[in-house]
Amino acid sequence: MLTTTRDRWVPWLVLAGxxxxxxxxxxxxxxxxxxxxxxRKEKIVATLLVPGGIVLPLLLLFLSLTTRTSDxxxxxxPGQPTVTNCVGKWLTIPSSSTxxxxxxxxxxxxxxxxxxxxxxx
Numbered sequence: 001m002l003t004t005t006r007d008r009w010v011p012w013l014v015l016a017g018x019x020x021x022x023x024x025x026x027x028x029x030x031x032x033x034x035x036x037x038x039x040r041k042e043k044i045v046a047t048l049l050v051p052g053g054i055v056l057p058l059l060l061l062f063l064s065l066t067t068r069t070s071d072x073x074x075x076x077x078p079g080q081p082t083v084t085n086c087v088g089k090w091l092t093i094p095s096s097s098t099x100x101x102x103x104x105x106x107x108x109x110x111x112x113x114x115x116x117x118x119x120x121x
Contacts, residue, residue, distance in 0.1 A: 006031045007119050014046050015112035018055030025053050037119055046115055050108040057104035 013020075013028025029047055032038060038046070076082035 011112040011115035015053045018052040054108045
């Protein structure tokens with residue numbers, strides 16, 4: 001099947017188009033649906049399994065890795081100054097959340113690779 005120049009951009013816009021002021025993903029999906037290169041099933045999968053692409057999971061992952069929390073304790077008593085001790089630690093994500101974030105990053109990549117593979121064949 002003949003592919004257009006726009007078709008070459010579709011997998012990458014669907015994957016990372018959300019990084020382009022948030023509208024790149026919408027352009028990619030519009031081009032995906034207007035193309036005859038992919039089947040209806042591939043279009044539905046790319047639209048529903050990758051809403052926004054990898055932007056949201058990457059943002060959540062970035063925030064989880066760069067956010068610090070503090071554990072503070074106060075000590076002192078009557079007639080003594082109150083001393084506050086704080087220990088900073090990096091925010092940790094529970095393992096189930098980590099798994100969900102990994103899936104949210106891996107699934108869009110798999111979908112984009114599949115779109116590219118179909119486009120090339």
